[in-house]
Amino acid sequence: MKWLSDDASSILGKIKKLASVNIQRNLIGTGLVAFGILADKKNQDIWIKYLKELNLKKAEMMKSGELTTKQKSAWIDWKEVVKLRKMVARRVNLTKVYDRPFNKRDFLVLQRLLILSLLTMLPGVARLDYATIRIISKKDFEKLPDQTAENYLVTGRQYKIIFQKYKTSATYGIVNIPVAKYSRPLQRLLQRHVRYLHENFPENDCLFLNRNLTCMSRNSLTKFLQRLFKEFFKKSVSVTMLRHIFLTNKYDKKQLEEQAETSKFMMHSQAMMKDYVKKRP
Template identity: 40%
Template sequence: MITPQHQKLSDRIQKERDCKRSSARVYSSNLHRIHREFLPDTKYSQDLKWLKSNSGRLLTKLKKIDNLNTQRNLLAAALVGFDLLKQTASREPYVEQIAVLNERQKNQDTSERTPKQQAKFVNWNKIIKLRRLLTRTVRLGKYYTRKKLSKQEFQTLQQNLVLHLYTEIPPVRNDWSTIVFMTSSEWDELSTEQKKASNILVMGRGAYHVYWADYKTVKKHGVIQQVIPRPLMSLLKKHIKFLKRHFPENDHLLLNTTGTPMSRNGLTKFLQRLFYRHFRTKTSTSALRSIFLSHKFDRKLLDEQASVAKAMHHTTEVARQFYVKKK
């Protein structure tokens, strides 16, 4: 949850850039990080005056960051700051540096994991084994039917659910932390605006659906309806029944140990603690998404598809849509 120290800045960024609240929070958090790590000799304020006269020396320091993604993210945050300050002249060298980073990344061999990615990697089959272990623990402990659970048992219950959410269907980012659940009749009563504002799990009699309306690329893809497969639906049904019994005023799917809704950042830490305990890796949703796709698809085949498509003067998407047929 964002602190009051960043609240006004997040509000301002969201208003002036017309971006999602989560994006505004990331920008404000990165701007605070820029001040804390690179300009600590200046006095922090949300009006960003400390950034105004330090663009040159800040850029020099940011260029020394080895991790390309980290450097790019902080450069982008600085650009947002310059936009708020109306400092057009300060933007150009930052834009040029981002272009340099993009070119460097384009020339890198992205088929190999970086040391940072390797440190978070866990074999997919081991993750499935952990899911089975947690499922067995929950079943043998009769967690869903007991009147009272300890904090650790409740954590195990949620760990089991989260692993199912991120392995039984293609893993999304941290958006499961924002899911609220409701019946199909409650869904029907919502206005169009309400349906487009939140991520909602709709519990129908014959099927469960998730309506993804609050995620990173929603402006490009719009609201996505996803059908929940039967095995996952069965688990969700038990879990929501448990939540209604123990947290009757709550409609959020994932909770902290205090019973309050879990945040996106909270889900990251939740997963990292789970994976560190079992595998000594700090694996988060981003790493899980990479692990899933690496397990699902052969990288050499994907590279070959791209190479063939280029030689045929079209894209892989055109090849799939118009040329490749079932054998």
């Protein structure tokens, strides 16, 4: 990797010419790892300084709400994602896929329905961490010596999804989602899907399986979703993009900015301001 230190200035110049801030940040991050290994503090400091500039630029872009060129090319309306889920659900119900003997083509359709349902029927939980979920009964979950080892779908009378192994878990801790509270149809779908998995893969405890019928990884789920959206929308839509689409559909950016400004003048946090808002008499 010594070539990187030797040509660091030239390489940085080429990175700066790239149109995408995100690609620049990714490349700078990779370079910084290499400089750390090489103990090249001089170039490391130069690249860190530019990374800080990129981070400021990224923050301004996020604040403005403007879509990047790449985001514009991947944008779809949230209602189209919901419409796709309903279309796949009709196919599953009309052809009674859950009641047929297992075949890979049917299983692809069932997994598509499940991930689309999880993405659109729960409150904004667009996460690749669905790939890491393990299925476990409430009885077995309560017997675990360490209940924080995995992300779980806890089955029983009331299904629960428990996220505790995810990127920002140190900040937000355990996220416990009682499925029926948000969507009874989703709970019924999960019950059918778990039963189907137990019948066809009795040794499996993963909620999602890849093409060779082993546990799906986060990377596998990324590719699974990309193929799905490419097929129906001719666009490459990431989970991060889905978060942008969901939140843009649900909230008005101008209103959120006004809330932030109001809370500042009232010298309250936005959380405290919410407590001051009452139901109208």
